[in-house]
Amino acid sequence: MSILDSKIPEGPLADKWTNHKNKIDLVNPANKRLIDVIIVGTGLAGGSAAATLAELGYNVKAFCFQDSPRRAHSIAAQGGINAAKNYQGDGDSTYRLFYDTVKGGDYRSREANVYRLAEVSTNIIDQCVAQGVPFAREYGGLLDNRSFGGVLVSRTFYAKGQTGQQLLLGAYAAMNRQIGRGKIKMYTRHEMLDVVIVDGKARGIIARNLVTGEIERHSAHAVVLGTGGYGNAFYLSTYAMGSNVTAAWKAHKRGAFFANPCYTQIHPTCIPVSGDHQSKLTLMSESLRNDGRIWVPKHKKDVEAIRNGSLKPTDLAEDDRDYYLERRYPAFGNLVPRDVASRAAKERCDAGYGVNQTGEAVYLDFASAIERYGKEQAYVKGLNVDDKAIVTKLGKEVVENKYGNLFQMYEKIVDQNPYETPMMIYPAVHYTMGGLWVDYNLMTTVPGLYAIGEANFSDHGANRLGASALMQGLADGYFVLPYTIGDYLAHDIRTGEIPTDTKEFEEAEKNVRADIDKFINNKGTKSVDHFHKRLGKIMWNKCGMARNEKDLKEAITEIASLREEFYKDVFVPGTEHEYNEELAKAGRVADFLELGELFAKDALERNESAGGHFREEYQTEGGEALRVKDYQYVSAWEYKGQPSDAVHHKEPLEYKNIEVKERSYK
Amino acid sequence: MNLTLKIWRQKNANDKGKIVDYPISDISPDMSFLEMLDVLNQELIEKGESPVAFDHDCREGICGTCSLYINGRAHGPETKITVCQLHMRSFKDGDTIYIEPWRAEAFPVIKDLVVDRTSFDRIQQAGGFISVNTSGNTQDANAIPIKKENADKAFDAATCIGCGACVASCKNSSAMLFVSAKVSQFALLPQGQVEATDRVLNMVKQMDDEGFGNCTNTGACEVECPKGISLENIARMNREYLAASLKG
Numbered sequence: 001m002s003i004l005d006s007k008i009p010e011g012p013l014a015d016k017w018t019n020h021k022n023k024i025d026l027v028n029p030a031n032k033r034l035i036d037v038i039i040v041g042t043g044l045a046g047g048s049a050a051a052t053l054a055e056l057g058y059n060v061k062a063f064c065f066q067d068s069p070r071r072a073h074s075i076a077a078q079g080g081i082n083a084a085k086n087y088q089g090d091g092d093s094t095y096r097l098f099y100d101t102v103k104g105g106d107y108r109s110r111e112a113n114v115y116r117l118a119e120v121s122t123n124i125i126d127q128c129v130a131q132g133v134p135f136a137r138e139y140g141g142l143l144d145n146r147s148f149g150g151v152l153v154s155r156t157f158y159a160k161g162q163t164g165q166q167l168l169l170g171a172y173a174a175m176n177r178q179i180g181r182g183k184i185k186m187y188t189r190h191e192m193l194d195v196v197i198v199d200g201k202a203r204g205i206i207a208r209n210l211v212t213g214e215i216e217r218h219s220a221h222a223v224v225l226g227t228g229g230y231g232n233a234f235y236l237s238t239y240a241m242g243s244n245v246t247a248a249w250k251a252h253k254r255g256a257f258f259a260n261p262c263y264t265q266i267h268p269t270c271i272p273v274s275g276d277h278q279s280k281l282t283l284m285s286e287s288l289r290n291d292g293r294i295w296v297p298k299h300k301k302d303v304e305a306i307r308n309g310s311l312k313p314t315d316l317a318e319d320d321r322d323y324y325l326e327r328r329y330p331a332f333g334n335l336v337p338r339d340v341a342s343r344a345a346k347e348r349c350d351a352g353y354g355v356n357q358t359g360e361a362v363y364l365d366f367a368s369a370i371e372r373y374g375k376e377q378a379y380v381k382g383l384n385v386d387d388k389a390i391v392t393k394l395g396k397e398v399v400e401n402k403y404g405n406l407f408q409m410y411e412k413i414v415d416q417n418p419y420e421t422p423m424m425i426y427p428a429v430h431y432t433m434g435g436l437w438v439d440y441n442l443m444t445t446v447p448g449l450y451a452i453g454e455a456n457f458s459d460h461g462a463n464r465l466g467a468s469a470l471m472q473g474l475a476d477g478y479f480v481l482p483y484t485i486g487d488y489l490a491h492d493i494r495t496g497e498i499p500t501d502t503k504e505f506e507e508a509e510k511n512v513r514a515d516i517d518k519f520i521n522n523k524g525t526k527s528v529d530h531f532h533k534r535l536g537k538i539m540w541n542k543c544g545m546a547r548n549e550k551d552l553k554e555a556i557t558e559i560a561s562l563r564e565e566f567y568k569d570v571f572v573p574g575t576e577h578e579y580n581e582e583l584a585k586a587g588r589v590a591d592f593l594e595l596g597e598l599f600a601k602d603a604l605e606r607n608e609s610a611g612g613h614f615r616e617e618y619q620t621e622g623g624e625a626l627r628v629k630d631y632q633y634v635s636a637w638e639y640k641g642q643p644s645d646a647v648h649h650k651e652p653l654e655y656k657n658i659e660v661k662e663r664s665y666k
Numbered sequence: 667m668n669l670t671l672k673i674w675r676q677k678n679a680n681d682k683g684k685i686v687d688y689p690i691s692d693i694s695p696d697m698s699f700l701e702m703l704d705v706l707n708q709e710l711i712e713k714g715e716s717p718v719a720f721d722h723d724c725r726e727g728i729c730g731t732c733s734l735y736i737n738g739r740a741h742g743p744e745t746k747i748t749v750c751q752l753h754m755r756s757f758k759d760g761d762t763i764y765i766e767p768w769r770a771e772a773f774p775v776i777k778d779l780v781v782d783r784t785s786f787d788r789i790q791q792a793g794g795f796i797s798v799n800t801s802g803n804t805q806d807a808n809a810i811p812i813k814k815e816n817a818d819k820a821f822d823a824a825t826c827i828g829c830g831a832c833v834a835s836c837k838n839s840s841a842m843l844f845v846s847a848k849v850s851q852f853a854l855l856p857q858g859q860v861e862a863t864d865r866v867l868n869m870v871k872q873m874d875d876e877g878f879g880n881c882t883n884t885g886a887c888e889v890e891c892p893k894g895i896s897l898e899n900i901a902r903m904n905r906e907y908l909a910a911s912l913k914g
Contacts, residue, residue: 048800051800052800055799055800066723066729066731067721067731067782067783067784068783068784068786068787068828069787070730070787070828071723071724071729071730071731073723073724073729075724075728075729075730076724076726076728076729085807087808120802123802125807126802126804126805126806126807127798127800127802127804128807129804129807129857130796130798130804130805130857131795131796131798131857132796132820132851132852132855132857132858134817134818134820134821134824134851134855135807135817136817136821137811137812137814137817137818138814139814140811141811141812141813141814141817142808142811143807143808159821159824160821162728162825165728165825165827166821166824169824172790173790173794173795173796174795174800176787176790176791176794176795177791177795177797179787179791180791180792180793186787188784188787211776238726240723240724240725240729241722241723241724241725242723274696275694275696275697277694277696277697277701277704277705278701279698279700279701279704279725280725280726282725282726283726408746409726409727409751412727412744412747412751412752412753413698413751413753415753415755478800478802479800479802482800527708527711527712529704529708571711571714573710573711573714573715573716573717574716578677578678578777579678579719579776579777579780581717581719582711582717
């Protein structure tokens with residue numbers, strides 16, 4: 001028996017959540033006023049949780065490192081949010097969304113959690129519309145949908161290419177209402193630097209005011225982390241510059257197990273790296289694969305000609321193009337899941353068919369979509385469907401309406417017009433499925449410490465489907481945590497306010513101050529970025545899209561020695577008593593340097609390929625991921641000092657409502 | 667290319683601040699403007715000097731954090747983009763570039779180019795929401811059809827990223843475009859009607875209390891808005907405000 005108790009409720013899958021809600025303890029409204037909850041992070045998960053808990057009557061203290069809760073990186077999510085509404089009448093259902101998500105995650109997620117997610121997905125859309133989120137609509141005034149990868153129905157709700165922005169602003173507005181009422185106390189430009197544990201329970205945090213440098217103690221009856229993923233361990237990623245693992249990692253060091261750190265999503269459609277100066281990568285939404293077709297030239301001579309500029313991609317004949325996703329996966333075509341699409345791009349580029357100077361780019365082409373939409377519009381308007389100029393003009397209008405902001409973003413970065421010439425894209429780090437281990441109640445292995453949204457590990461298995469991150473963030477924050485946290489807090493109604501002048505707060509604050517002093521007084525010779533970039537190179541080359549035993553072993557050694565060098569030679573200018581971004585970055589990179597090693601260790605332990613974790617030793621003859629039955633478990637790591645000493649625990653995964661089979665998109 | 671940067675340096679809110687010259691060389695036209703500043707900061711750190719503080723986060727034009735006033739224009743010389751989307755190909759070798767923070771009484775400087783925009787948050791807290799609890803028992807999302815035209819207009823208003831370029835560009839430091847974007851979004855949707863009166867009165871009052879100036883219809887805000895938020899929203903807010911005042 002594993003020491004990990006997932007607390008999955010008894011009963012048939014479809015009744016588990018309802019039964020659970022009926023049985024858990026509640027806190028009466030008068031008593032909620034006596035209870036404080038700290039929420040760290042104000043993205044979709046943290047923001048929605050803060051608003052909902054405050055509505056329920058708890059006293060919420062919310063923290064974000066940004067200058068406003070509205071700037072959390074959920075804002076950058078583009079394509080959409082899934083919900084099993086079946087508005088299109090195309091056969092969608094709660095079960096189908098559940099099935100697609102478990103299969104998409106390569107049978108490495110927890111059945112009960114995923115079913116609950118699918119179940120509450122429909123509430124999210126209702127809730128957001130009631131809040132005034134302006135989703136895209138059809139001419140009849142009803143909500144529009146589109147398709148995302150790995151599914152055969154249209155269940156994705158969207159607001160152009162900026163759905164995350166609109167949903168986050170919805171949660172931000174809900175938070176604002178509670179801030180205005182005094183039920184949320186908002187701490188912006190604050191970074192959480194430790195969790196305080198009192199008598200085995202999470203009872204507060206130590207935070208640094210990033211403007212004044214002050215170290216503050218904050219207490220509460222429970223602490224919730226909605227602090228996002230750790231993809232910035234790779235340095236280059238689609239994450240925001242400030243996204244970090246620090247809150248989750250400090251929680252890990254205080255006893256929260258870290259689950260499946262090696263499950264990373266490398267998103268297939270990002271703008272390729274252009275040079276060493278690059279600070280971040282930009283995603284081009286998966287929704288573009290609804291209409292864009294991915295290809296490389298069939299022949300090497302054309303690749304050469306394109307690279308040296310003597311041939312334009314638009315001049316290459318249809319027959320000389322290799323639409324490799326349509327060729328390899330006829331059933332799903334360009335809408336295969338992300339892990340599959342990324343590996344296929346890498347395979348073509350490794351074989352020498354990459355279309356840019358670095359050989360690491362493939363085309364995403366909208367010419368056929370522009371023609372198809374143009375003809376449709378010309379027909380509707382009674383115009384000549386054979387007039388190319390008219391068709392192209394009308395087609396471009398439709399495409400602009402759907403993806404205008406994405407096309408503009410592309411043009412600004414690459415300086416090419418994607419309406420005229422195909423986009424160039426390449427995979428980049430985008431999301432981390434791994435995170436803090438949580439039970440069905442979203443509680444970590446530390447009582448009273450919760451993790452929601454991307455910060456936890458629970459719903460996406462080894463690969464996340466498109467438009468599911470927004471769904472999970474809001475499901476956790478609006479509809480799951482507000483119930484499950486009550487079950488825990490019901491035992492705290494007589495506790496009273498948690499004092500901060502205790503030895504536990506003292507000790508945690510002392511540690512935080514010691515870490516900061518170390519950086520400020522280190523007086524090394526190299527900047528924080530220097531080390532971050534080097535870590536990123538190790539991660540990308542040895543723990544990236546394809547991994548093997550030799551590389552992973554090297555990565556573990558290299559990261560450990562880089563960490564040592566970092567502590568010896570890092571230079572942080574300025575003082576701790578001021579706005580000091582380098583100091584904040586130093587703390588974040590220090591934690592990435594520990595997490596990175598655990599990441600590689602986890603990838604080495606998992607002798608199989610599953611979803612985003614592709615081990616070269618484990619693949620089918622056709623180059624697809626080869627799962628191994630013995631690894632049908634969640635890996636949860638317990639902190640014991642150094643990443644190399646981390647203790648491995650297993651939570652076995654059982655599938656009673658879905659048949660585990662080879663994941664095929666052919 | 668080689669450039670001369672003239673950057674506003676100010677230690678903290680109480681410091682007087684001044685422009686400091688920094689020559690910088692070997693800048694690639696493919697770099698973003700912020701990556702160029704990264705290069706400068708790495709050089710300063712190597713020399714043991716204090717790097718230039720500037721706000722930035724997503725670096726893809728959506729979070730609204732970046733906020734630089736470049737050669738006298740919010741977000742620099744191009745239109746409909748944020749600074750993080752601005753690339754060095756918009757400049758030429760030998761250029762002198764002035765880089766300053768947003769200037770407005772309601773946006774005090776924290777350090778160098780970083781300003782405090784919490785006044786924007788407080789305006790939103792005064793009424794930028796629809797009062798609906800997250801029960802999960804709201805009516806079905808398709809129960810109220812909304813004209814596509816209105817839904818699209820509401821969306822266009824809702825794309826405001828809250829960066830503050832409108833305020834920085836306005837000679838009166840007015841926040842009318844920012845406030846009207848939220849008022850319009852909700853005014854255009856049936857869900858927003860119920861609280862329309864209180865919303866516009868409360869948000870406008872908070873805007874005035876924060877020390878933002880009046881609108882004199884110069885239209886500078888619309889020109890510099892990275893999301894192209896239209897002046898129509900200000901007109902709509904004025905109508906909403908007038909109607910609300912008459913009711914009130």
